[in-house]
Amino acid sequence: MIEVRNVFKSYDGSTSVLDGLSLDVKDGEFVTLLGPSGCGKTTLLKMINKLILCDKGNIKFKGKNLEAWDTIKLRRSIGYVIQQIGLFPHMNIEDNIGYVLSLEGVKTAERHEKAVELIELVGMDRDMLNRYPTELSGGQSQRVGVARALAADPEVVLMDEPFGAVDEIARTALQDELLALQKKLGKTILFVTHDIQEALKLGSKIVLLKDGRVEQAGTKEALLFEPASDFVKNFLGLKGFKSILNEGIMNEIYEKVVSEHKTMDEVYSKLQEI
Numbered sequence: 001m002i003e004v005r006n007v008f009k010s011y012d013g014s015t016s017v018l019d020g021l022s023l024d025v026k027d028g029e030f031v032t033l034l035g036p037s038g039c040g041k042t043t044l045l046k047m048i049n050k051l052i053l054c055d056k057g058n059i060k061f062k063g064k065n066l067e068a069w070d071t072i073k074l075r076r077s078i079g080y081v082i083q084q085i086g087l088f089p090h091m092n093i094e095d096n097i098g099y100v101l102s103l104e105g106v107k108t109a110e111r112h113e114k115a116v117e118l119i120e121l122v123g124m125d126r127d128m129l130n131r132y133p134t135e136l137s138g139g140q141s142q143r144v145g146v147a148r149a150l151a152a153d154p155e156v157v158l159m160d161e162p163f164g165a166v167d168e169i170a171r172t173a174l175q176d177e178l179l180a181l182q183k184k185l186g187k188t189i190l191f192v193t194h195d196i197q198e199a200l201k202l203g204s205k206i207v208l209l210k211d212g213r214v215e216q217a218g219t220k221e222a223l224l225f226e227p228a229s230d231f232v233k234n235f236l237g238l239k240g241f242k243s244i245l246n247e248g249i250m251n252e253i254y255e256k257v258v259s260e261h262k263t264m265d266e267v268y269s270k271l272q273e274i
């Protein structure tokens with residue numbers, strides 16, 4: 001779906017932000033892009049959406065070079081969700097979601113139908129369509145951002161720290177819903193995050209960037225158990241392990257310990273046993 005080959009980018013003509021980056025995103029894949037602040041994650045997403053151009057290298061979308069794509073057509077095939085989702089404050093939620101469709105000349109009744117379908121798809125009540133952006137919580141705004149990005153039925157959705165500004169409970173719910181949504185719709189997703197647990201939870205493939213290049217790409221098991229470098233090992237570290245344990249093992253340990261009413265000493269020796 002997306003092929004990035006040996007891409008270079010410098011904003012100031014001397015420091016490389018992307019430094020020979022290559023990356024593949026396959027049809028239906030959920031790829032999470034992880035890396036230290038400033039390593040070029042947002043730059044790469046903007047490049048795929050033709051918001052900025054690379055200095056050298058090549059990017060293909062569906063087998064065709066980006067230069068050969070009509071920019072408007074490309075952007076309609078690629079949904080884009082960012083942290084400050086930028087809903088239009090003077091439009092209600094229905095019009096926000098249907099904005100791209102209105103540009104395409106889709107009639108009001110059809111836009112309404114689509115907005116109802118999408119708002120319910122992202123787990124919100126259709127009554128919310130009449131509200132204005134200032135009347136929504138942070139988590140609800142992000143859901144609307146996802147609904148809006150899906151309105152033109154894009155094949156790919158680029159997401160740049162979409163859940164960065166919401167609290168942990170809303171964030172966990174949004175992550176679970178996004179996973180369910182991706183399973184249902186089969187969209188290809190490229191998701192930027194600086195949160196290690198989020199990257200490992202969501203991605204079927206995790207790509208760790210360092211200094212504008214891919215340090216390692218693979219499943220979470222590959223990155224955790226076969227790190228390509230000390231950087232990968234140290235970057236994922238204990239947080240990475242904890243996020244695997246979260247998926248059941250921690251629960252099992254907790255249930256075991258709680259149900260057996262151990263004293264702290266007993267708990268400690270039990271944990272050592274495990």
Ligand SMILES: Nc1ncnc2c1ncn2[C@@H]1O[C@H](COP(=O)(O)OP(=O)(O)OP(=O)(O)O)[C@@H](O)[C@H]1O
Nearest residue numbers: 011012017035036037038039040041042043044194
């Ligand atoms: N328009 C710009 N002009 C000049 N420098 C820029 C511009 N946009 C980004 N940069 C610089 O390029 C580098 C990479 O930025 P980018 O936003 O791609 O990183 P990132 O990995 O997404 O970072 P973060 O995790 O902090 O969001 C940074 O050093 C940033 O300061």
